[in-house]
Amino acid sequence: MPNRVLVCPPTYFEVRDVKNPYMKGSTINSDKALQQWEFMCRALRDAGLTVETIAPVPDLEDMVFAANQVFVGYQDKIGKFIVPSEMRYLSRQREVPFYVDWFAARGYRIIALDLAGECLEGHGDLIWHPDRSRIWAGYGFRSTRGGIEKFSAAMKELEIPVHPLQLVDNRCYHLDTCLCPLNHQAVLIYPGAFSKEALTALRQGWPRVHELTRDEVLQFMGNGIVANGRFLTPHLTPHLGSILERECLTPVVVDTSEFEKSGGSLFCMKVFLE
Numbered sequence: 001m002p003n004r005v006l007v008c009p010p011t012y013f014e015v016r017d018v019k020n021p022y023m024k025g026s027t028i029n030s031d032k033a034l035q036q037w038e039f040m041c042r043a044l045r046d047a048g049l050t051v052e053t054i055a056p057v058p059d060l061e062d063m064v065f066a067a068n069q070v071f072v073g074y075q076d077k078i079g080k081f082i083v084p085s086e087m088r089y090l091s092r093q094r095e096v097p098f099y100v101d102w103f104a105a106r107g108y109r110i111i112a113l114d115l116a117g118e119c120l121e122g123h124g125d126l127i128w129h130p131d132r133s134r135i136w137a138g139y140g141f142r143s144t145r146g147g148i149e150k151f152s153a154a155m156k157e158l159e160i161p162v163h164p165l166q167l168v169d170n171r172c173y174h175l176d177t178c179l180c181p182l183n184h185q186a187v188l189i190y191p192g193a194f195s196k197e198a199l200t201a202l203r204q205g206w207p208r209v210h211e212l213t214r215d216e217v218l219q220f221m222g223n224g225i226v227a228n229g230r231f232l233t234p235h236l237t238p239h240l241g242s243i244l245e246r247e248c249l250t251p252v253v254v255d256t257s258e259f260e261k262s263g264g265s266l267f268c269m270k271v272f273l274e
């Protein structure tokens with residue numbers, strides 16, 4: 001896995017409207033959010049990652065969720081590239097150009113898709129298999145099936161297979177809320193979040209599928225970050241602890257309660273760089 005991440009300070013972070021079920025009736029404590037975000041950055045550095053930041057923009061209240069605005073990839077023939085997102089909500093669509101500019105200034109090739117009314121929400125729904133052999137792609141709540149199809153067609157030209165996975169539980173509205181790769185062979189999932197076909201594809205694609213409970217997944221334990229033998233997670237249960245032990249990962253608990261009120265946690269708040 002890459003060793004650099006991009007994050008965005010939560011300077012203008014708030015909950016203004018309800019884009020997912022977690023956001024209902026939430027108010028954010030900005031000081032606490034900033035402390036939690038800084039603690040997360042420290043935990044990422046302690047895990048050996050280099051942390052880069054993009055400047056927050058006034059009025060873009062969800063820009064802290066850096067996983068969504070672009071998909072980041074690398075392919076031998078073309079080098080490092082991004083695929084800009086088409087966000088479902090207009091307020092979030094306005095974040096995309098700022099991220100695209102950040103990546104363009106650093107030499108990433110831009111693969112712009114003609115999404116024509118379809119949605120595609122970056123690493124919220126598009127997750128690399130850790131060996132980079134393929135991409136798992138969630139759809140149903142935010143990214144659309146059509147968006148995933150257009151993304152797949154573009155990746156096909158780069159010879160990268162994309163496996164669509166239909167999401168069926170609105171509390172798991174992004175794939176990164178209910179699927180978290182631990183290593184090349186093991187993945188954490190919440191089975192109730194997936195259609196029958198999606199579950200079959202997951203069981204065929206991963207030698208070890210570890211199942212989280214719904215309670216665990218609602219506390220964003222499927223939204224952790226794997227970094228150099230550590231698993232950064234917002235909460236820990238004995239059950240998750242024993243899965244991590246089996247996969248030789250050390251849990252590090254990083255509180256993200258303010259961000260969970262907006263429907264996101266650790267995985268959502270960074271994007272891995274190439």
Ligand code: ARG
Nearest residue numbers: 019065067124174262264268
């Ligand atoms: N409030 C944000 C939204 O609904 C949360 C995004 C969480 N990001 C993620 N990658 N799951 O768009």
